[in-house]
Each structure stands twice: as C-alpha cells, then as structure tokens.
Amino acid sequence: MERSLKDLISRLPIPGLKESANRHIIADALSHILSIPIKPSQIIFKDEIVTVSVPPIVKSMLKIKQMQIIENLQKEGIQVNSVR
Numbered sequence: 001m002e003r004s005l006k007d008l009i010s011r012l013p014i015p016g017l018k019e020s021a022n023r024h025i026i027a028d029a030l031s032h033i034l035s036i037p038i039k040p041s042q043i044i045f046k047d048e049i050v051t052v053s054v055p056p057i058v059k060s061m062l063k064i065k066q067m068q069i070i071e072n073l074q075k076e077g078i079q080v081n082s083v084r
C-alpha cells in the first residue's frame with residue numbers, strides 16, 4: 001500500500017492552531033464581558049496566564065472583572081489562573 005506525501009502531511013498537527021483558537025475564544029469572552037472589542041492579536045496566552053495589550057483604563061476593568069473572566073473561560077474549557 002503506497003501512501004502519498006500529501007496523505008502523510010495531512011495527518012500532522014498544524015503548529016499554532018490550538019493557540020490561535022484559544023486566543024479567539026478568549027477575545028470573544030473578553031469582548032462580551034467588558035463590552036469593548038478585543039482582537040485576538042491583542043492576547044497572549046501562556047502558562048495559564050492571559051496577557052492583554054490594551055490601554056490602562058481597560059486593564060483596570062480587567063482587574064475588576066478578573067474572577068468573572070476566569071470563570072467564563074473555564075466554562076469554555078480554557079484553564080486560566082490570571083488575567084493581566
């Protein structure tokens with residue numbers, strides 16, 4: 001049985017796909033909770049820590065609603081310990 005290179009490559013996981021999906025889910029959750037549009041490109045998710053690149057006033061809102069954000073993301077299946 002001969003396999004083509006295309007078949008072998010199609011079975012390999014795509015690097016960064018899960019991270020990208022997580023950033024999109026986090027951005028949607030933050031946008032909904034804060035009522036401010038947050039882009040996935042503004043989010044870094046590493047070692048269960050979400051870091052968001054936003055102005056200081058939005059950072060204050062993140063701190064105030066941090067527990068709600070963490071609970072919401074855990075319902076989505078994303079384990080988060082801190083939002084910065």
